[in-house]
Amino acid sequence: QEQLVESGGGVVQPGGSLTLSCVASGFMLGSFAMCWVRQAPGKGLEWVATNSHDATSEDHADSVRGRFAISRDNSKNTLYLQLNSLRREDTALYYCARHYWQSGEGRMDVWGKGTTVTVSS
Amino acid sequence: EIVLTQSPGTLSLSPGERATLSCRASQSVGSSQLGWYQQKPGQAPRLLIYAAFRRATGIPDRFSGSGSGTDFTLTISRLEPEDSAMYYCQRYGRPYTFGQGTKLEIK
Numbered sequence: 001q002e003q004l005v006e007s008g009g010g011v012v013q014p015g016g017s018l019t020l021s022c023v024a025s026g027f028m029l030g031s032f033a034m035c036w037v038r039q040a041p042g043k044g045l046e047w048v049a050t051n052s053h054d055a056t057s058e059d060h061a062d063s064v065r066g067r068f069a070i071s072r073d074n075s076k077n078t079l080y081l082q083l084n085s086l087r088r089e090d091t092a093l094y095y096c097a098r099h100y101w102q103s104g105e106g107r108m109d110v111w112g113k114g115t116t117v118t119v120s121s
Numbered sequence: 122e123i124v125l126t127q128s129p130g131t132l133s134l135s136p137g138e139r140a141t142l143s144c145r146a147s148q149s150v151g152s153s154q155l156g157w158y159q160q161k162p163g164q165a166p167r168l169l170i171y172a173a174f175r176r177a178t179g180i181p182d183r184f185s186g187s188g189s190g191t192d193f194t195l196t197i198s199r200l201e202p203e204d205s206a207m208y209y210c211q212r213y214g215r216p217y218t219f220g221q222g223t224k225l226e227i228k
Contacts, residue, residue, distance in 0.1 A: 035217070037166075045158075045166060045209055047217035059215050095165055105153045106213045107171035109178075114165060 002026035002110050004096050009115035016086050020115055022079040022096030027110075030054065030074035033099035035108065036081045038092035038117075046092075049081065050099065064090075086119045093117075123148050125210050125220035133226040140197040142223045144210030149190045154213045157186055157195045160222075161206045170195060171213070202227050 008020040020036070035050040049070035051058040058070050069082040079096050094117055098110040124147040134140055144155070157170040168177040170186035173193060185196045197204055205227045210220040 037217075044207075044222050045160075045211075045219040047219070050215070050217070061216055097166075105172040105175065107156050107168055107177070108158075108166075108211075108213075108217075109168050109171075111165040111167070 002098075004098065004110055004112035006094065006096055006112045006115035009094065009117045011118045011120060012086055013121050014086060014088060014119055016119070018083045018086065018117060020081040020083065020094055020096075020117070022081075022112055024077045024079070024098075027098075028074075029072060029077045029079065033101070034070075034072065034079045035097050035099060036070060036079075037095045037097055037108070037111075038090075039095070039114075040089070040092045043092075048094070051079075083117065086117075088119050091117060091119045122216060123150060123212055123218055125212060125218055127208075127210055127220035127223045129223060130221075131224045131226065133228060134200055135228045136200050136202060138200050140195075140200055140204070140225055142195040142197075142208055142225070144188075144193045144195070144220050146191045146193075146212065150193075150212050151214075152189050155186075155188070155193050156211045156213055157184075158209045158211060158219075159206045160209065166209065169208075197225075200227055 036048040049060045051070045067085045071080045093114040095114045097108040100109040128143045152173040155173045158166040160166045174186040207222045
């Protein structure tokens with residue numbers, strides 16, 4: 001069964017840092033692009049970052065560019081999100097998800113349950 | 122950046138009825154790029170529809186997608202109580218924009 005499990009969330013002060021992890025099972029992480037999507041309390045979904053299957057390409061949302069960094073270790077089947085210079089508005093549930101692309105059609109087809117980041121003093 | 126606007130904000134219907142959810146884009150979106158997700162309280166989003174009309178694996182045929190250009194629709198026929206959820210449309214293309222969501226309540 002294809003599964004994603006996030007970890008690493010917690011409470012951090014404004015300006016602090018945190019590293020999130022997402023372990024994949026049931027499929028090879030190195031065969032797929034992956035992303036992080038977040039959801040602030042009571043709000044909708046916001047794409048955060050994506051990297052390519054081999055980590056040679058990455059992109060970040062304007063709201064986090066320069067502060068967050070997506071990376072991966074395919075040998076460990078693990079995706080990461082480094083969160084720096086955290087702001088209160090970064091408080092959210094962070095999901096990792098798999099990109100699936102075939103015949104010109106793409107989607108985010110496997111999602112983890114998420115890990116919560118709370119930025120508070 | 123393309124903005125997706127979903128309507129209505131909330132939809133309240135009875136079991137057995139049909140739900141029609143709208144997603145309007147600020148610019149034309151390729152049909153291959155439009156998806157729909159269902160999210161129940163306390164759960165992760167679940168892919169329902171991709172490429173505007175293709176059902177994801179395991180999704181019942183009560184769920185169907187249609188549309189092109191700037192106007193897309195998710196239709197749920199024969200509503201069941203477990204269909205109560207938030208529904209989000211998404212443009213699959215950087216920056217992978219989501220609509221603000223439609224809350225579907227089953228009376």
